[in-house]
Amino acid sequence: MGVTERRAREREEMRTKILDAARNLFATQGYDAVTLRKVADCIEYCPATIYKYFSDKDEMVRALCEEDIAAMMAAFRPSMAELTPLERLRSFGRAFINMGLEQPNHFRLMFMTPLLSPDDSLFVEKHANPETDSYGLFQTVVQECIDTGVFREDLTDPEFIAQTLWAGLHGVISLHIALGTDPNINWRPVRERAIYLHELMIAGMSRNPAPVIAPKFEKAAATV
Amino acid sequence: MGVTERRAREREEMRTKILDAARNLFATQGYDAVTLRKVADCIEYCPATIYKYFSDKDEMVRALCEEDIAAMMAAFRPSMAELTPLERLRSFGRAFINMGLEQPNHFRLMFMTPLLSPDDSLFVEKHANPETDSYGLFQTVVQECIDTGVFREDLTDPEFIAQTLWAGLHGVISLHIALGTDPNINWRPVRERAIYLHELMIAGMSRNPAPVIAPKFEKAAATV
Numbered sequence: 121m122g123v124t125e126r127r128a129r130e131r132e133e134m135r136t137k138i139l140d141a142a143r144n145l146f147a148t149q150g151y152d153a154v155t156l157r158k159v160a161d162c163i164e165y166c167p168a169t170i171y172k173y174f175s176d177k178d179e180m181v182r183a184l185c186e187e188d189i190a191a192m193m194a195a196f197r198p199s200m201a202e203l204t205p206l207e208r209l210r211s212f213g214r215a216f217i218n219m220g221l222e223q224p225n226h227f228r229l230m231f232m233t234p235l236l237s238p239d240d241s242l243f244v245e246k247h248a249n250p251e252t253d254s255y256g257l258f259q260t261v262v263q264e265c266i267d268t269g270v271f272r273e274d275l276t277d278p279e280f281i282a283q284t285l286w287a288g289l290h291g292v293i294s295l296h297i298a299l300g301t302d303p304n305i306n307w308r309p310v311r312e313r314a315i316y317l318h319e320l321m322i323a324g325m326s327r328n329p330a331p332v333i334a335p336k337f338e339k340a341a342a343t344v
Numbered sequence: 345m346g347v348t349e350r351r352a353r354e355r356e357e358m359r360t361k362i363l364d365a366a367r368n369l370f371a372t373q374g375y376d377a378v379t380l381r382k383v384a385d386c387i388e389y390c391p392a393t394i395y396k397y398f399s400d401k402d403e404m405v406r407a408l409c410e411e412d413i414a415a416m417m418a419a420f421r422p423s424m425a426e427l428t429p430l431e432r433l434r435s436f437g438r439a440f441i442n443m444g445l446e447q448p449n450h451f452r453l454m455f456m457t458p459l460l461s462p463d464d465s466l467f468v469e470k471h472a473n474p475e476t477d478s479y480g481l482f483q484t485v486v487q488e489c490i491d492t493g494v495f496r497e498d499l500t501d502p503e504f505i506a507q508t509l510w511a512g513l514h515g516v517i518s519l520h521i522a523l524g525t526d527p528n529i530n531w532r533p534v535r536e537r538a539i540y541l542h543e544l545m546i547a548g549m550s551r552n553p554a555p556v557i558a559p560k561f562e563k564a565a566a567t568v
Contacts, residue, residue: 288516
């Protein structure tokens with residue numbers, strides 16, 4: 121690898137490091153509490169280094185949002201390779217669950233306490249471009265399921281179906297992120313709950329539902 | 345009404361006014377950004393007035409949490425008067441939906457961005473006392489449904505069932521609070537989506553499910 125390539129790679133790595141530190145700070149301390157100086161402190165660089173990458177907080181926030189949008193699309197894209205619309209729908213849900221549980225800070229900043237106003241031009245552009253419009257991609261899969269008779273006859277509205285499936289999974293993940301450490305609640309494993317609810321929703325909407333069996337957990341934990 | 349009663353009532357009204365202003369500020373600006381002075385400015389009183397009610401921010405936050413816990417219990421209690429366990433379960437869900445949609449700031453501060461750590465003694469006491477333990481009350485209803493054969497045979501764990509139903513409704517409400525103003529998404533009416541998901545989950549878990557039919561919306565809005 122030549123010097124130019126190495127430098128470009130190092131620059132990209134540094135940029136990612138800054139954005140990861142910023143994402144963590146925004147997710148844990150909120151938008152207002154974060155400054156470029158705090159981000160610099162966090163990764164033990166001087167603020168001048170950060171300014172080589174981002175001119176101000178707003179630019180950093182926008183870069184963060186763009187990176188998170190790209191990461192979400194990258195997580196969803198493999199689902200489109202599944203053979204049937206129903207399998208694509210299932211795979212989409214599991215990708216969403218994985219993303220939320222493995223990248224809770226991404227999830228928090230995209231869906232729970234968004235960093236930018238939803239009418240920001242960044243999101244308008246996101247939704248206008250098929251390369252970044254994850255909600256649009258999901259709706260396409262839902263429409264394919266409608267067209268191939270996956271859903272019951274009363275379910276003809278792709279917006280309603282997509283929003284219902286999204287909201288259900290959003291609930292399991294966001295409640296886990298917000299209150300999953302609550303020691304007063306005897307939480308059952310979050311991934312099993314998410315997959316169960318996803319399958320329950322799909323079965324409830326399906327013309328020919330597959331049976332959905334509840335997972336079993338250790339008896340010792342099943343106290344009331 | 346005597347002078348003493350009037351004074352007590354006025355004091356209670358003033359306290360409620362302060363807490364409502366504080367709740368609004370905490371929900372919109374986050375924990376760190378709020379001071380007693382800001383709360384005073386918000387209701388156009390001098391800070392000294394606030395100090396007659398709360399000695400510091402921590403005391404105010406605790407009073408707020410206690411009030412919100414009491415409000416939630418008050419919202420759920422009428423559901424216990426329903427005749428059958430299944431009707432109590434249905435009613436509980438609808439009370440939760442109503443609370444979330446009508447009091448989004450309460451909802452946000454209880455379930456999305458909690459003001460106190462979940463292992464705070466206030467919550468330990470809340471869960472230990474049947475008068476304030478809303479999760480415990482909900483679990484009681486779920487257990488009654490298990491005992492009377494409402495649920496399928498594979499569903500025997502009240503924690504799993506309660507957490508699944510809670511998370512589903514949490515998702516519809518919290519997504520609405522966080523992104524319901526997103527102009528890039530053609531949102532369907534949130535209350536209809538919440539009730540539909542609630543009925544869909546109950547039917548999917550039931551031994552003898554009632555049919556769940558999707559609501560219909562204006563054709564003009566049903567664009568993809």
